[in-house]
Amino acid sequence: MTMPAAIDAVRAAFVGLTAGEFDLPPRHAFGESRSLVMAVHHRPTASTAVKVVSIEVERDPVIAGTVVFSHPDGQFAADAVPLTTLRTGAVVGVATDLLADEDADQLALLGAGAQAADQVRAVHAVRPLKKLVVFNRNPARAEALVEGLRDELPDTVLDVAVNADEAVAQADVVCCATAATVPLFDVGALKERVHVNAIGSYRPVMRELPEELLASAEVVVVDQVEAALSEAGEIIRAVRSGVLKLESLVELGAALGNPPLRQGRTVFKSVGVAVQDWAVARLLA
Template sequence: MTMPAAIEAVRAAFAGLTAGEFELPPRQAFSDSRSLVMAVHHKPTRSTAVKVISIEIERDPVITGTIVYSHPDGQFVTDAVPLTTLRTGAVVGVATDLLADEDASHLALFGAGAQAADQVRAVHAVRPLKKLVVFNRNARKAEALLDSLKDELPDTVMDVAAGAEEAVEGADVVCCATASTVPLFSCDALKERVHVNAIGSYRPVMRELPQALLESAEVVVVDQVEAALSEAGEIIRAVRSGVLRLESLVELGAALGNPPLREGRTVFKSVGVAVQDWAVARLLA
């Protein structure tokens, strides 16, 4: 399964979500969000995807779990880990294609964990990379990530940043894939025209983005407003403090149908919704 195929599948799924094709109940979280259950039903095909995962930040792998995909002709069960990294990368590819400049080629990546490689692959699929800079608390993990990607990105200049401000300097696109509870960088360190993706935080106490970025961004796109307001720490904090108006949040499916201008700083915040799992699982059916 290729990243471009996953991106197209996820793009179509979000358009379908906006068109009312899915029944999508809220995600169920247990044990302080260490166990998650996500389900979705696609009405036109009468197919259903259910994912159950366990998340332990200090464990390797951090995520374990399964996905069950069921349709009128049968069902299958598969490992949730590779599909989760793929679908999370794919939605970033969709958002980056929508919001980043067409000539964007410099990516700054925060985090070198299980999600990181597919974040890079997704951005590269829609905006071929000339430069990739990674910042991670453990520099050796960042170096290992770059080493694993060098054959896939032979024409890309790669580097490990010594600090957060150095990492985002000059970047056209920024991807955040961490478990941080504090903003990863200063808004002032960003270019005036930059697109930022954040997929790491999925609990109200977690934050990757500075409030100043959410306040000043030309557009803030989320996968689903309901999910963002219950799980995305930076969105919850910004809305409650009044720096981000609730009505200014744009859902990805709606943005695909009415693309915003690519101006100033743009943000995509994802906590992950089950239509993404359905979209990539369907490619295996």
């Protein structure tokens, strides 16, 4: 399965979500969000995807689990790890294609874990990269990621930064894929025109983005407002403090139907919703 195909599938799924095609109950979280159950039903095709995962930050890979896809002709099960990294990359590709400048070609990636490579592949699929800069708290992991991507990105300059502020300083697009509980960078380190994706936080205590970025961004897009307000630490904190107005949050499906202007700093925050799993699993059916 190619990243462009996954991006197209996830884009269509979010348009369908906004059109009311899906039954999407809230995600169930157990044991301080170390076990998650996500389900979705697509009424037009009578198909259902259910994912059960465990998350251990110190484990490699962090995620372990299974996706079951059911449809009128049968069902199958798939490993949740590659499907999750692919669908998470794909939604970042959708958001980047929507919100980043058409000539954006420099990516800063913060984090070098299991999600990292598909974040790069997704951005590269919609904005061919001339330069990639990676920062990770463990420099060896950043170096290993860069080396692993070298053959895939032969025309891209690949580099490792010594800190997050250095990594984002010249970036047109920033991707955050960490388990951070405090913001990763200073808002002043960003260019005045930049698009930032954040997919790491999925619990209220986790944060990757500085509050000042959310307060000053031209637009803040989320995969689903309900999910963001219950799980995305940076969104929850910014709304509670009043620097981010609840009514200013835009869901991805709505933004696809009415694209915002590409100007200033734009943000996409994703906690992941089951329509993404359904969209990628359906490609396997």
